[in-house]
Amino acid sequence: MKQLGLILFSMLLITLSSCKDKTTETPVSDYTLTFKATYNGQPLEKYKYYDYSDYKVRFSRFNTYISDVILLKGTEEVKLSDVEWVDFTPDDATNNLALEVPLQFQATEGTYTGIKIGFGVRPDLNAKRPSDFPANHPLAKETEYWLGWKSYIFSKVEGQGDSNADGNDDIFLLYHCGSDAVYRSYTFNQPIVVAPGSGNSVEMDLKKLFTINNQWYDLRIPTNQYTSNNPADVTVATVLMDNLVNAVSVK
């Protein structure tokens, strides 16, 4: 009899707890991260000359891989995405304004304490090649892979500049960053709200990217103009990927 009571009691507990689960289950909402390219806080415009130190620069291509987008709640991590390709300057754009790239995710509603974003392709995925992926996968892009490093090109920033205002571009800015050594994951500690229709924007500012320790990165110096022509030398790529933490803001 005593045993029967125990069994009944535990059954009651189980029923109650499953009821509780159902009633308090938090709903899941869409959450949109919109990537934006800016120069000095303004939407980036392709080909437009910007004042830079005492000369002029302009940009024609900007894209980047994003890995492991993770929402943080204390020590808890909620992963939103493995890998994405964000292209601000696609070929089919009908004007020169950098495209805003919205990435749609789903997450449990609530307020999170921060968001973590990997810039580049996470090492285990970077060990693969475009031919390992189905045609529509972001990592299937042959043009975003460089055999020299056996790595994806994590980010491309291309442009040119006129060092002496003679109307002729003599500076060619060719920054292609890649290889595991320059993969960077940055955490932005700030309240992130997931609710119906919620989202944040991730601004990537090129002026800030080239402002290093509060100094203009000297784009007139040839070795500063391109990432390198030696796969083993990732000096410039390291400078830029390190400085992304200052160039990116989540709003």
Added chain:
Amino acid sequence: MRIYLWQWLVVSGIFGTVLFMVACGNNGSPTPGPVSACDLTDIPYNPQPYTIVKPAHFPEIFIPADNPMTVEGVQLGRRLFYDPILSGDSTQSCSSCHLPHGSFTDNKDVSVGIDGIAGRRSAMSLLNVAYVRNSATSDGLFWDGRSKSLEAQALKPVEDPIEMHNTWPNALAKIRESEDYKTRFRKAFGITACEDISQELAAKAIAQFERILISSGNSKFDQYLAGDNFALDDEELDGKLMFFDEGLSNGLQLPDAECFHCHGGLTLTGNQFFNNGIDSAGLLTDFKDLGRGEVTLNEWDNGKFRAPTLRNIAMSAPYMHDGRFVSLDEVLGHYIAGGKPRPNKDPFIHPLGFPMQQGTQTVYTGFTPYHKQALLKFLHALTDSTFVNNPDIQNPF
């Protein structure tokens, strides 16, 4: 058992009536509903899936869900590709401008249609065309990328007044008269009547054939990629290192040639649009052929063209969208000099060499005749004669 005459008469009478009715049915008179002038249902429809042969190191090929590859589809497409039946005066086929020995170009500066009128652009190589914008969504075919898929593209030349100058209804009428094509359309697509032969199905078949135009993997470059370290000699290897900006050769620094940024990936076409500086243009509206700008209507895209594949490039002279360069030597001369000034020039088009600072300016020095020779030899190492001689892609007639 004995059969009496009256029994025989009754049986054969019934049989005869049935036969008569069936025959009448075939003639179409008493049966209601729409009637086909030609019924194809007697021809078996049993399509066999076609697996595209590609080098192991090549990426997956995107096949649209509504046009699966079949043996019968590819065979039909091959015939349509080589058959002048599609052109207005039955003199020109796709293969008139896309010939196997020119790596599916016509080796002319610009193509000439059936009326002898010259177009404004050079025929493009169809090698690895299945990889052009290898996805469901993006556009990319033609020098300016105006066509979204091989299926959509194949509809165009037939009605283009300076190409095959025909109408589809006219071309279809001729196809429907051919017993061979009727059978082949039935076998490839399971249509039940001649009227079902449509331009869309013709285009699908041609697209299936075009998707098998894939590298053999036997070029020296492919053998090198597949692991044969000796497939490229020292010069070709230096050319390859420069082409891919890989810099160091036996401790010696080579200048970047920057080519792979635009002609990238295994198929050596980035499928992107650039201005590679072959024309000088003071204003964006100065380009004779606006190229990509005609599609996006963004004048900053004027004078941009798709960077085409460089595989088999030694076979597809002359070069560029208007065939202006007759040799690869001329092409390299252009890139080494750094192209002509125009507002939307691509930053990768700069004089080749090592960048040095001269005053506040950057200049490029140290690109030698050896470097040019090495690049040229590498471009020749992309030649894939197995592909152009592949019996499966030759003229079937």
